[in-house]
Amino acid sequence: MRRYFLRxxxxxxxxxxxxxxxxxxxxxxxxxxxxxxxMGRIQIQDPQTAQNMYHHYMRAFNLDLPLWKQYxxxxxxLFHGDLGTSIVQFPAPVSSIIVHAVPYxxxxxxxxxxxxxxxxxxxxxxxxxxxxLDNSALPVSYALTATPYMWLAIILVxxxxxxxxxxPVGFAYDPTAMRGFTWSFVSNLAYHWFLPFxxxxxxxxxxxxxxxxxxxxxELESDYAHYLEALGAPQKLVRKYAFRNAVLPQVTGxxxxxxxxxxxxxxxxxxxxxxxLGYQIYxxxxxxxxxxxxxxxxxxxxxxLVANFIVDVVYLxxxxxxxxxxxxxxx
Amino acid sequence: MSxxxxxxxxxxRTLAGDVRxxxxxxxxxxxxEIMGLAGESGCGKSTLAKAxxxxxxxxxxxxxxxxxxxxxxxxxxxxxxxxxxFRDVSIVPQYAMSAMTPTRKIGRMIRELLESRGVDGHxxxxxxLRRLELVGLDPGVLSLYPIELSGGMKQRVVMVIxxxxxxxxxxADEITSALDVSTQKAVAETLVEFRDRGxxxxxxxxxxxxxxxxxxxxxxxxMYAGKLVxxxxxxxxxxxxxxxxxxxxxxxxPEVGVRYDEHRLAGIxxxxxxxxxxxxxxxxRDRCPLATERCAxxxxxxxxxxxxxxxxxxxxxx
Amino acid sequence: MTTAPxxxxxxxxxxxxxxxxxxxxxxxxxxxxxxxxRKLVIGSAIVIALLAFAIVGPFIARHGPLDYxxxxxxxxxxxxxxWFGTTLLGxxxxxxxxxxxxxxxxxxVVGGGIAATIAMLIGFTAGYRGxxxxxxxxxITNIVLVIPTFALLLVIAAYLQVRSxxxxxxxxxITSWPWAARAVRAQTFSLVSRDFVDMARLSGRSxxxxxxxxxxxxxxxxxxxxxxxxxxxxxxxAATLDFIGxxxxxxxxxxxxxxxxVQNAALQLHLWWWFLPPGIAIATLVGSLxxxxxxxxxxxxxxxxxx
Numbered sequence: 001m002r003r004y005f006l007r008x009x010x011x012x013x014x015x016x017x018x019x020x021x022x023x024x025x026x027x028x029x030x031x032x033x034x035x036x037x038x039m040g041r042i043q044i045q046d047p048q049t050a051q052n053m054y055h056h057y058m059r060a061f062n063l064d065l066p067l068w069k070q071y072x073x074x075x076x077x078l079f080h081g082d083l084g085t086s087i088v089q090f091p092a093p094v095s096s097i098i099v100h101a102v103p104y105x106x107x108x109x110x111x112x113x114x115x116x117x118x119x120x121x122x123x124x125x126x127x128x129x130x131x132x133l134d135n136s137a138l139p140v141s142y143a144l145t146a147t148p149y150m151w152l153a154i155i156l157v158x159x160x161x162x163x164x165x166x167x168p169v170g171f172a173y174d175p176t177a178m179r180g181f182t183w184s185f186v187s188n189l190a191y192h193w194f195l196p197f198x199x200x201x202x203x204x205x206x207x208x209x210x211x212x213x214x215x216x217x218x219e220l221e222s223d224y225a226h227y228l229e230a231l232g233a234p235q236k237l238v239r240k241y242a243f244r245n246a247v248l249p250q251v252t253g254x255x256x257x258x259x260x261x262x263x264x265x266x267x268x269x270x271x272x273x274x275x276x277l278g279y280q281i282y283x284x285x286x287x288x289x290x291x292x293x294x295x296x297x298x299x300x301x302x303x304x305l306v307a308n309f310i311v312d313v314v315y316l317x318x319x320x321x322x323x324x325x326x327x328x329x330x331x
Numbered sequence: 332m333s334x335x336x337x338x339x340x341x342x343x344r345t346l347a348g349d350v351r352x353x354x355x356x357x358x359x360x361x362x363x364e365i366m367g368l369a370g371e372s373g374c375g376k377s378t379l380a381k382a383x384x385x386x387x388x389x390x391x392x393x394x395x396x397x398x399x400x401x402x403x404x405x406x407x408x409x410x411x412x413x414x415x416x417f418r419d420v421s422i423v424p425q426y427a428m429s430a431m432t433p434t435r436k437i438g439r440m441i442r443e444l445l446e447s448r449g450v451d452g453h454x455x456x457x458x459x460l461r462r463l464e465l466v467g468l469d470p471g472v473l474s475l476y477p478i479e480l481s482g483g484m485k486q487r488v489v490m491v492i493x494x495x496x497x498x499x500x501x502x503a504d505e506i507t508s509a510l511d512v513s514t515q516k517a518v519a520e521t522l523v524e525f526r527d528r529g530x531x532x533x534x535x536x537x538x539x540x541x542x543x544x545x546x547x548x549x550x551x552x553x554m555y556a557g558k559l560v561x562x563x564x565x566x567x568x569x570x571x572x573x574x575x576x577x578x579x580x581x582x583x584x585p586e587v588g589v590r591y592d593e594h595r596l597a598g599i600x601x602x603x604x605x606x607x608x609x610x611x612x613x614x615x616r617d618r619c620p621l622a623t624e625r626c627a628x629x630x631x632x633x634x635x636x637x638x639x640x641x642x643x644x645x646x647x648x649x
Numbered sequence: 650m651t652t653a654p655x656x657x658x659x660x661x662x663x664x665x666x667x668x669x670x671x672x673x674x675x676x677x678x679x680x681x682x683x684x685x686x687r688k689l690v691i692g693s694a695i696v697i698a699l700l701a702f703a704i705v706g707p708f709i710a711r712h713g714p715l716d717y718x719x720x721x722x723x724x725x726x727x728x729x730x731x732w733f734g735t736t737l738l739g740x741x742x743x744x745x746x747x748x749x750x751x752x753x754x755x756x757x758v759v760g761g762g763i764a765a766t767i768a769m770l771i772g773f774t775a776g777y778r779g780x781x782x783x784x785x786x787x788x789i790t791n792i793v794l795v796i797p798t799f800a801l802l803l804v805i806a807a808y809l810q811v812r813s814x815x816x817x818x819x820x821x822x823i824t825s826w827p828w829a830a831r832a833v834r835a836q837t838f839s840l841v842s843r844d845f846v847d848m849a850r851l852s853g854r855s856x857x858x859x860x861x862x863x864x865x866x867x868x869x870x871x872x873x874x875x876x877x878x879x880x881x882x883x884x885x886x887a888a889t890l891d892f893i894g895x896x897x898x899x900x901x902x903x904x905x906x907x908x909x910x911v912q913n914a915a916l917q918l919h920l921w922w923w924f925l926p927p928g929i930a931i932a933t934l935v936g937s938l939x940x941x942x943x944x945x946x947x948x949x950x951x952x953x954x955x956x
Binding site for chain 1: 791792794798801803805808885886888889893907910916919921925927928931933934
Binding site: 346 | 681
């Protein structure tokens with residue numbers, strides 16, 4: 001068990017270092033100078049002032065230091081929680097932009113991921129044993145999982161918000177609403193939250209349902225299933241064990257799928273103008289606000305690493321094979 | 332008679348036709364008899380085992396009767412057969428190493444299995460513990476996961492589980508194939524002990540390893556290409572095999588103490604026939620040194636020898 | 650008595666037993682099942698149809714995808730060849746759609762192909778060699794696996810001033826291989842321990858030779874299915890990247906169509922012909938690929954075939 005964790009921690013640490021390095025390195029590898037871009041936007045007429053501004057910014061962004069020092073300062077600021085300053089929303093620090101956006105993204109991501117995983121597993125398991133359900137649920141699941149996240153969002157908005165008017169078209173809450181912990185505000189939030197959540201949920205659901213269905217079918221063909229059947233055990237018992245075993249790779253799959261669902265969440269936010277990280281990224285890209293992009297990337301990395309670690313711990317608990325000193329089960 | 336099998340036929344359905352894996356098998360098994368079932372790979376012995384307890388979806392019951400303790404086994408009907416499984420007919424499978432679900436402690440699995448069959452697990456617990464001790468396993472094994480046991484231990488646990496309800500017929504399917512020689516001996520001896528103590532009435536031991544059968548079996552049934560070739564007591568088969576195939580089998584085994592510097596180990600040249608469209612008449616005739624025209628035309632009939640022996644050969648009976 | 654297998658050396662002399670009728674060769678049998686499998690047939694048919702559209706479409710379009718025709722927000726009509734209507738800015742949706750579809754296939758093939766190649770290289774090597782090399786490659790795989798592909802592509806692409814489809818495809822290819830590498834490695838492991846590999850080793854073949862002549866062919870069906878999944882994945886990732894605004898410059902893709910439509914309030918303006926087709930195309934293409942995959946699995950894995 002210790003080896004299991006040790007391995008994971010080493011991988012995560014190395015990944016973190018690599019990711020931070022990549023994050024720092026990319027702007028330096030790219031053609032163009034962000035300060036010049038910034039200058040271009042400000043459009044200072046007087047050449048002397050322009051020069052001063054240039055040097056000011058170079059110093060402010062540490063671009064006048066030797067490379068290795070920049071790298072070092074990057075790490076230092078990271079540990080101080082300083083992810084730089086937004087160029088466009090100047091002087092807002094990137095970290096505060098992130099902090100304000102994260103609750104919205106998590107508010108979509110976490111319920112959608114967990115609920116779709118749960119529902120998908122249940123339906124997938126059911127489909128594995130009932131032919132009727134299999135013939136209907138399976139094609140639907142394939143259609144859902146093949147659908148790009150943002151397109152389902154577009155469809156939902158078009159049908160339910162624009163055409164039918166049952167839900168709002170976008171934003172996290174009504175701009176005219178009074179903010180606070182009132183019932184009306186919370187329900188307003190929920191009302192705006194529902195469609196983006198549904199969009200994420202449906203696409204992710206498809207993937208889980210298919211995966212679980214296949215796993216159950218595979219488990220039902222296993223030796224232990226045959227043995228139980230040879231001893232006359234009812235299908236209910238066999239299915240119970242098959243489900244228990246099939247869930248394991250689904251938990252691992254959760255960690256693997258996080259990246260994809262995250263991407264989907266970001267894209268969905270854009271469709272709904274939902275003020276989460278996705279929306280901020282979109283703004284940052286459109287406005288070439290590099291520091292915001294970099295900062296959000298780092299934040300995402302940390303988030304994903306933490307989530308992966310949590311999943312690893314959960315897996316350790318549920319798979320006896322990892323606890324007994326075998327390497328990682330079906331990592 | 333404990334077990335009577337009469338003209339049992341079970342085929343596999345394939346795209347190209349039916350593979351006649353078990354094609355008209357008849358034999359009897361007495362109470363307390365350990366019968367070895369020997370033959371090469373593909374001769375149908377595993378199919379026979381499956382047919383007696385659980386046809387899988389690819390197998391098709393074609394005909395024949397199986398009567399256990401005077402009551403017919405409804406092997407063509409899965410639901411009806413289910414009542415008899417574990418209680419009357421039980422199996423120690425080939426895959427004992429992976430026969431237990433990896434995510435349940437063994438004790439819990441046994442309890443849940445018994446409950447699902449309507450058996451009071453609690454009442455049976457002392458007996459279970461006794462039997463575990465008998466095979467040399469610590470009762471603490473019940474609170475372990477299968478992954479924590481060695482291969483031999485798992486084999487023994489599975490043997491205990493399979494015989495827990497004292498079935499009349501136990502089928503042991505290649506239970507020693509995956510083990511080392513000393514564990515093989517232990518497992519084989521356990522089987523005999525179970526029979527001696529009355530945990531099981533009769534046993535069919537399926538293996539390709541004749542030496543194990545020589546140790547523990549009372550009688551041996553030799554199969555070839557889906558058909559019965561010879562059935563006799565172990566001593567008779569080993570010392571005086573009548574059927575040409577049995578003779579070649581026994582003689583192809585190396586003997587202890589004999590060095591093969593000058594002689595080569597003789598096998599049986601040729602290959603068993605395809606069971607998709609088996610040849611008419613005796614299926615061994617293409618490899619048989621004694622084959623005549625008679626063997627090609629009429630299917631040979633099973634002739635009883637003087638002492639309950641069965642041979643399926645024109646030439647052998649005298 | 651010592652243990653000895655009962656069967657003689659049955660594989661020594663050629664059998665004197667005559668071959669019975671209706672013995673299909675493996676390839677024939679596979680083909681038979683392949684053509685019979687509904688999922689495979691329908692899936693491939695759709696993919697091929699889309700491919701044909703992608704190839705022919707831009708040629709039969711009456712306008713270029715980026716041309717401003719001055720016909721604003723037209724619903725689909727036969728006038729001026731705007732069979733799919735026009736955008737808010739007056740661009741022909743059909744032309745954009747056909748071009749975008751082309752790019753989707755390009756990204757799928759290049760991105761999926763690169764990912765498959767890397768996966769095979771790493772997977773085969775790790776599976777075959779084992780040991781320290783395997784540990785090392787495993788670590789690399791795990792690292793690339795954990796880094797969210799999308800976020801990484803985001804950062805890289807954001808800094809590129811000029812973006813091309815090829816670069817996008819290559820980037821996707823070099824980041825989406827880890828799961829496939831793991832799968833190849835696992836399969837290689839199981840094959841390496843088989844006897845025919847030992848035979849090849851004994852006969853003096855080099856490692857590369859063994860990998861390519863013994864192991865890979867046995868996995869060919871698996872590899873092909875893997876490629877299909879990577880293809881589909883690449884198309885989806887590219888579409889999302891494009892949607893966020895990191896699409897190729899100087900041309901239009903399906904993801905970009907969706908982005909522009911949302912940006913220009915096509916939803917509120919009910920310009921359904923603008924945002925529906927690109928999504929339908931992607932969903933259909935990727936969905937058919939997945940269905941093909943299931944069909945292929947049934948064909949290659951006899952256990953799954955319904956008799």
